[in-house]
Amino acid sequence: MFEDQDLEPEFVRRLERHYDEMKWLYNELYNDEHAFEYFCSMLYDYYSSRKQELKEWDQAREEDIDWYANNAMLGMLMYTQCFAGSLEGLREHLDYIQDCGVNYLHLMPLLQSPEGRSDGGYAVSDFRKVQPELGTMEDLAKLSDECHARGMSVCLDFVMNHTSEDHEWAVRAKAGEKEYQDRYFFFDNWQIPNEFEKTVPQVFPQTAPGNFSWNEETHKVVMTTFYPYQWDLNYRNPTVFNDMTANMLNLCNHGVDIVRLDAVPYIWKTLGTDCRNLPQVHTLVRLMRMACEIVCPGTLLLGEVVMEPSKVAPYFGTVEKPECHMLYNVTTMASTWNTVATKDVRLLRHQLEQVFALPKQYTFLNYLRCHDDIGWGLDYQFLSQFGITEVAHKKFLNDYLKGAIYGVDSRGELYNDDPRLGDARLCGTTASLCGIEAAEFEKDPAKLDRAIRLDIMLHAFLFTLSGIPVLYSGDEIGQLNDYSYHEDPLKWDDSRYLHRGKLHWDEVAMREDENSRQGRIFAGLRRLEEFRANCEVFEPGADTWIVETWNDHVLGIGRYYRGCKLIGLFNFSDEDQTAWVNEEEIYYDCFTGQIRPAKAVGIPGRDFAWLLTSFSESSNPVLTVHERIEAAHRPLAEKYRQTGKAGK
Secondary structure (H helix, E strand, O other), X not given: OOOOOOOOHHHHHHHHHHHHHHHHHHHHHOOOHHHHHHHHHHHHHHHHOOOHHHHHHXXXXXXXXXXXXXXXXXXXXEOHHHHOOOHHHHHHOHHHXXXXXXXXXXXXXXXXXXXXXXXXXXXXXXXXXXOOOXXXXXXXXXXXXXXXXXXXXXXXXXXXXXXEOOOHHHHHXXXXXXXXXXXXXXXXXXXHHHHHHOOOOOOEOOOEOOOEEEEOOOOEEEEOOOOOOEEEEOOOOHHHXXXXXXXXXXXXXXXXXXXXXXXXXXXXXXXXXXXXXXXXXXXXXXXXXXXXXXXXXXXXXXXXXOOOHHHHHHHHEOOXXXXXXXXXXXXXXXXXXXXXXXXXXXXXXXXXXXXXXXXXOOEEEEEOOOOOOEOOOOOHHHHHHHOOOHHHHHHHHHHHHOOOOOOOOOOOEEEOOOOOOOOOEEEOOHHHHHOHHXXXXXXXXXXXXXXXXXXHHHHHXXXXXXXXXXXXXOHHHOOOOOXXXXXXXXXXXXXXXXXXXXXXXXXXHHHHOOOOHHHHHHHHHHHHHHHHHHOXXXXXXXXXXXXXXXXXXXXXXXXXXXOEEEEEEXXXXXXXXXXXXXXXXOOEEOOOOOEOOOEEEEEOOOOEEEEEEEOOXXXXXXXXXXXXXXXXXXXXXXXXXXXXXXXX
């Protein structure tokens, strides 16, 4: 199709590698040669307009295809407006982000969306513009350039399932233009929508019941899986796929390195199914993966698949035909907070066994908290053997984590409460759920010690897992719940804003006070992060397994890589416990450097132990790691000494 054009050889090489498969898959969905030719020419347009610095970035990453899969990667998730007000303000605070050890910056939705009808930015009205109060697309490119200069990658959400009802396509659809109505799901009456409702679950049965809405302008029914102001796109229409892929590539050409595919399991709809995880979804994601490998191979695809491991893993694709580069480990997050409440590690251990059994090349993003609520999609079939029933257990978890049980110090709030089904989710910051908020309110130092210990233990567990750990902005200083959303008429009915508060820069400054809550947590997390980054046992290629502790309060995780072995032990109980392990080698405590036998290990309540041994070194392996950390700090210390900034 490009026979008469003088194309850049690099583009031709990449296109030829994927052309046959791409054409086959495209025509399998659409059987439209003209649309496919347009798709290919669109790829060349975005390749040729990609600036030289980004092409060099692509080339370097093509030579190191696993550049993102290493133990030095650490992410941070944030709302730009909460962190620094704007993209320019964020750029001015990149020094702080680097001080946190972060090299992967995930910015929550920042494209233009209508105020009050945006679902936190997930109802996009223009994929080519940044929300005006946050800046411009040029500001986004400028931020990305600065991040790249510091060795940091930028991740941005791409809302692909739907648009805002204020998007140009929706506006023209409401005006009666059939071409644009065909980009959505319009129906003349409720007959077909009612057939869909028989098999399609509701996402928000309390706040946005049903999957369809009546549109008064057209006197038609439109599919709105999430909220009435979010209109589902019809990916059966090749124009939708072509134009949305172009929107994605435009973000990549503004320096976005990691594209988070929002709600990706929902993007293909078929009557008589649940409209989740259909085979065509994987075809579309595979096509998007190939589009990126042709235009911008330095770009990663992150799939938002909030489901159990058996349904998540297929989104990696296969070794020969990969789809997403990375996926969220959402089940582990939910199981972790279940374990905080129950003090019983059996469910978490069972779930991790499934994750550890997956191929090592699968990269998960691991996190304790994010912008969203905690949903209790636990393995209730497994829990039933212990006499646990779903509705009663969900009520217990929510009561515990909102502090409704006497003596419990967690402070959270419910989201989308449905008393009939007992299906409420939970909101709150890591620190408040760990009890720090209650301890500070009561001015109880002993209680604060216990809460901070739990916070750091949970992060140690997070850093022990293979994959990329991601902090939620503010967690690095133990930021508490923000109840001010109750007074905001645009937010008061969405309790997720409880943990979406603005970063308090006066509290950030307190991180240098090692006696403050902020300083204790910041120092504790940095110690964990630096040890992880400098110890090869945390490499993603390590063997991982569950260590039997013979104590249902203590989780044991083993890691082995190139002669280095780690035993991680995590006590979820409030009381001191013994991990009844019996490892033969000589182990060292990762933080004291002292010999600590991995035999009947005593662990204080809410605490942990990292025990390390080496089969390839005669010296203490912990000292070797600390020498690497010290060596990494020397250039920075010298820089501060020369500029008079030591200790700042």
